[in-house]
Amino acid sequence: METFIHRIDQVGAQERVSRLFSRSIKKESKIDALNTVLSMIDLTTLEGKDSPGKVKQLCYKAAHLHDQFPNLPSVAAICVYPTMVPIAKKALENTNINVASVATAFPAGMTSLEYKLEEVKRVVVDGADEVDMVISRGKFLRGEYNYVSDEISLVKEACGQAHLKVILETGELVTLDNVRLASDLAMEAGADFIKTSTGKVSPAATPPVVLIMLEAIRDYYKKTGKKIGMKPAGGISKAKLAIQYLVMIKETLGQDWLDADLFRFGASSLANDVLMQIVKQSTGVYQSANYFSID
Amino acid sequence: MSQREDIKKTYKLYIGGKFPRTESGRYIKWVDANNKGAVNICRGSRKDFRNAMVTARDAFSGWCSRTAYNRSQILYRIGEILEGRRSQFANELILQGSSKKEAGNEINQSIDRLIYYAGWADKYQQIFSRVNPVASSYFNFSYPEPTGVVSALAPNNSSLIGLVSIVAPIIAGGNTVVVLASEEKPLCSITFAEVLHTSDVPGGVVNILTGYRSELLDHFSSHMDVNAIVYCGNESEEIKLIQENAALNVKRPIVYTDENWLSKNVQDPYRILNTLETKTTWHPVGI
Structure with missing residues (x-):
């Protein structure tokens, strides 16, 4: 595979981020932005102690964000472990909320390709509309780019109709150069979305990393005309930060990407913070987490 | 030889154990009682209050789960540190219009009030708890628990003693607090924050804002x-x-409509009880 190494200006990326993040969004635009953020959320529960009850509760939350405000959008998808896919699928019948499942031995990806493909096929049969795979970071860091690329292609094939999100786990990729390279590689290999992190490694989605990935998507679009989606995940729990990311997308990729088909937030507590801000905007009174359902 | 410049203190807010300026960048020019000097006092905004509320909420679980004895020790410690800062408070009180004697008295009373509530901090729960008679086979008992985050508007006519008299019973009860200091006499409030800061009071337990009451109420x-x-x-x-x-x-x-905050009448354990909630538990007998 042909790989072109981009050298990323780390300080420049940080500077660009600070400029974009200093933008202030107020009033009607803020309410629009908050609603847009809600519609882009992949409500996520990825814990070893997840139970069918918890997943059902999360699905209910996804469809009924805050019933006092009936015109709110619903979230884009819920994101669960493979064993929970049938439960989520059933709970979300008659809604237009997608079921996303992590697969390929999430979060470490340390198993053989054969098992990974088997897992992907299984979650798709069980009803997952979207598959979040992890790349083999160890192989990537050792320079086995062809292996990583082939793996993504094979997983994409195994997905069939389901959308494929490729998790780069940028917290383990060490440099922004690597982040750019992994993004390019994943898009070339057939990713529909590229995603920053599993949420299990710190740091998760940091603003410079997201910026570099967005720029990779922009360049790929210019080269091929294909629109690839982006999903930052992990550590995004405040509405303010989410809106700052919207500014970043708009400025880097344009209006087309301000859509749940091309941009998602992987988060668990973000939804409630956004809801609290929406209620604050409409009532003028600062809200308390006590009055919002736990997800 | 050149004359040395005085290094004057910048009066800032106290939020989450830090001393930020107001996010709004607004100031109130405060002129001392003799019309001799002026300082800029932060004109706190609703966003400062919002930020303070977030830190107060975050600090609540840690503060309320400390032992009553530990809260008592910390309140006592505030009194100790205040004692060591007498001259600084005296200067400020004089700038705010007290005589030297009045200032000394106010500082004494403030320290004594802290010690008073330090004493109560590990005793009010036993005093205010009770076993209730019920006509079935249950133990039924009620006891006070902290309410949570309290917002407070300290007396306008009093500087140090007013603030201390309001904050001490609230935190003795295991609550966290965001308090707006006196509008007329704001100087001691931020110096008191420095005392809190060096007294093992965890950041966020007490947050002190200055500004206009009419704006923030x-x-x-x-x-x-x-x-x-x-x-x-x-x-x-x-x-x-x-x-x-x-x-x-x-x-x-x-x-509280009290006028005289120096009086002993404004200190009693019921002021702790005012910001507590009562929990009642039914426990089956014989199991």
Whole structure:
């Protein structure tokens, strides 16, 4: 595979981020932005102690964000472990909320390709509309780019109709150069979305990393005309930060990407913070987490 | 040889154990009682209050789960550190119009009040708890628990003693607090924050803002995450406003109309009880 190494200006990326993040969004635009953020959320529960009850509760939350405000959008998808896919699928019948499942031995990806493909096929049969795979970071860091690329292609094939999100786990990729390279590689290999992190490694989605990935998507679009989606995940729990990311997308990729088909937030507590801000905007009174359902 | 310049203190806010300036960048020019000097006091905004509420909420679980004995020790410690800062407070009180003797008395009373509530901190729970008679085979007992985050408007006519008299019983009860200092006499409030900061009071347990009461009262009383509001004063319009706003989330409004904060009459354990909630437990007998 042909790989072109981009050298990323780390300080420049940080500077660009600070400029974009200093933008202030107020009033009607803020309410629009908050609603847009809600519609882009992949409500996520990825814990070893997840139970069918918890997943059902999360699905209910996804469809009924805050019933006092009936015109709110619903979230884009819920994101669960493979064993929970049938439960989520059933709970979300008659809604237009997608079921996303992590697969390929999430979060470490340390198993053989054969098992990974088997897992992907299984979650798709069980009803997952979207598959979040992890790349083999160890192989990537050792320079086995062809292996990583082939793996993504094979997983994409195994997905069939389901959308494929490729998790780069940028917290383990060490440099922004690597982040750019992994993004390019994943898009070339057939990713529909590229995603920053599993949420299990710190740091998760940091603003410079997201910026570099967005720029990779922009360049790929210019080269091929294909629109690839982006999903930052992990550590995004405040509405303010989410809106700052919207500014970043708009400025880097344009209006087309301000859509749940091309941009998602992987988060668990973000939804409630956004809801609290929406209620604050409409009532003028600062809200308390006590009055919002736990997800 | 050149004359040395005085290094004057910048009066800032106290939020989450830090001393930020107001996010709004606004200041109030405060002129001392002799019309000799002036300082800039932060004109706190609703966003400063919002930020303070977030830190107060975050600090609550840690503070309320400390042992009563430990809270008592920390209150005592505040008194100790205040004692060591006498001269600084005396200077400020004099700038705010007290005589030297009045200033000394106010500092004494403030220290004594802290020690008083330090003493109560590990005793009120036993005193206010009770076993209730019920006509079935249960133990039924009630005991006080902290309410949560309290917003408070310290007395306007008093500087140090007013602030201490309001804050001490609230934190003795295991609550965290966001308090608006006296508008007329704001100097001691930020110096008191420095005392708190060096007394093992965890950041966020006490947050002190300065600014206009008329501007902030609405937010202090309407914020849905405030569990009780303490108001000192006797403006009937203001009292009406906080009572109406309190109804939004049924926060508990507590109004103190006292004028003389130096009097012993304004200290009693019931002032701790005012910002506590009673929990009643039914426990089957014989199991």
